[in-house]
Amino acid sequence: MTTTDLYRPTPAITLPGQRPPRRHAASRARRIAGYVTLALAAAALLLPFYWMVVASLKTNNDVFTIPIKWVPDPLVWRNYLDIWQRSDMTTWLGNTLLLSVVVTTLQVLTGSFAAYGFARVRFPGRNLLFLAYIGTIAVPWQSYMIPQFILMSKLHLSNTLWSIIAIQAFGAFGVFLMKQFYETIPEELSESARVDGLTEFGIYRRIMLPLSRPALASLALITFVTTWNDYVGPLIYLRSPELRTIQLGLNTFISQYNAEYALIMTGSVLSVLPVAVIFLLGQRYFVEGIATTGLKG
Incomplete structure (x- = not known):
């Protein structure tokens, strides 16, 4: 053994399951960069969204100033009082909430029930019928918008809330989402229930619905947000001022020569709040429902 061997540094010892220092530092750097x-x-x-909230607290002339004022000065809190005094905000929000709740309830019921038939009931042409029904998602609404309007007019549903409810009570997306989730539930549960004498409706109500709460919450949240933010549908079918939704109501702040952008932003904040609250309350079920849909159990 030479003198050089005595002073040679001892290599670092890495225990089993322990990362080398350099690799651990690189992994930590990548994680920080990802965050x-x-x-x-x-x-x-x-x-x-921050700009929308800030604009709702400005005067009308300060909304589109250049450079942008990210902190309003002064804070115009009176906008949130003026919008209730100068508009029929209560009626707008009431109509929007009514349509959103009714359409969401009907789509959850019809979508889950039809999806059970496609997922669990055997009948001739089931797959072909399902593909044809799901294929309607690819058909743009503009292609059948006029025939649909003529049909609603002949049924005397135009200019009523029933027109929006009738055209949105059924949705192919909800059937597809629920069918994919039902197929993750083991077939043995349904077979055992049939042996015990439970009917198909009983299986759907007592077994499938309780097990599919995440998917139902996801469908309800998507449908509620879509109906709440719908503008074209109410614009076509709802002409009376007392039937306006929040999206149509905000359009009344735009005149031929002027637009009250501060009040428009204030109304937008008020329209976003219910959706944000509902999403925060159902976020866990929404993520779980989307993540598990299509996975075989």
Whole structure:
């Protein structure tokens, strides 16, 4: 053994299951970079909402100033009082809430019931009928918008809330979503229930619905948000002022020569709040329902 061998550094010992220091540092750096990227992406997505809230607290002339004032000065809190005094906001929100709740309830019921038939009931032409029904998702609404309007007019449902309810009570997307989730539930549960004498409706009500709460919550949340934000449908069918939804009502702040953008932003904030609250309350079920849909159990 030479003198050089005595002073040679001893190599670092890595225990089983322990990462080397350099690899651990690189992994930590990648994780931090990922968090920073996600934070920047979240900030970019939230920036328009922040601007909407800030604009609702400005005067009408300060909404589109250049450069943008990200902190309003002064804070015009009176906008949230003026919009109730100068508009029929209570009626708008009431009509929107009524349509959203009724349409969501009907779509959840019809979608889950039809999906059970496609997922569990055997009948000739089932797959072909399902493909034809799901294929309607690819058909743009503009292609049958006029025939649909003529049908609603002949049924004397035009200019009533029933027209929106009738055309949105059924949806192919809800049937597809629920069918994919039902197929993740073991068939043995249904077979055992049939042996015990339970009918198909009993299986659907007592077994399938309780087990499919995440998918039902996802469908309800998507349908509620879609109906709440719908503008074209109410614009076509609802002409009376007392039938306006929040989306149509905000359009009344735009005249031929002027637009009250501060009040429009104030109304937009008020229209977003119910959707945000509902999403926060049902976020766990929504993520779980989307994540598990299509996975075989």
